Amino acid sequence: MTTPTTTQDMLDERYGRTSTPRRRWTIGLIIAAGVVIAGLFAWMTIANALDDVSADTTGFTVDDARSVTLSFQVTAPIGRTVACVLEAQDEDHGVVGWKVVELPASQTHARAFRETIPTTAEATTGLVNACWVT
Structure with missing residues (x-):
């Protein structure tokens, strides 16, 4: 006997909203890249302000x-x-x-x-x- 699926499960499967390991990995990389870019921007701003006259x-x-x-x-x-x-x-x-x-x-x-x-x-x-x- 199969377990009944909910309407939300059927919609997620139909429209490709299922969470796969590859998708989680891609989202993690995007977040990590955003954090690195924000850190570089903050460092450049602070480094420029150190020599401000x-x-x-x-x-x-x-x-x-x-x-x-x-x-x-x-x-x-x-x-x-x-x-x-x-x-x-x-x-x-x-x-x-x-x-x-x-x-x-x-x-x-x-x-x-x-x-x-x-x-x-x-x-x-x-x-x-x-x-x-x-």
Whole structure:
């Protein structure tokens, strides 16, 4: 005597919804691949954030027609040397002076600096263009 099958069993068999070892293996591989991809994405995001540098211009003084003194703050990874490009601009936002400064490694996360930028004409502003870990 055969055991009666339920309607759900008959529908699963008819439409191929039965669970086979191969299907379980395939689903397991798909899940494992998804976990590995998510882990790699998380690691790349964290690794990029470890070398993140931010800089803020806190003030400037036009010393004379040939120089600007720039005050700025840099937030960088502890123990890493940082380089920054400083700019002086005229009233039309043309660059009239620039300087690359290398800031030594420190045990402090955020530091403040003052640098004088030589100019070719009178500047109206000074700013930090970019900073990066060297």
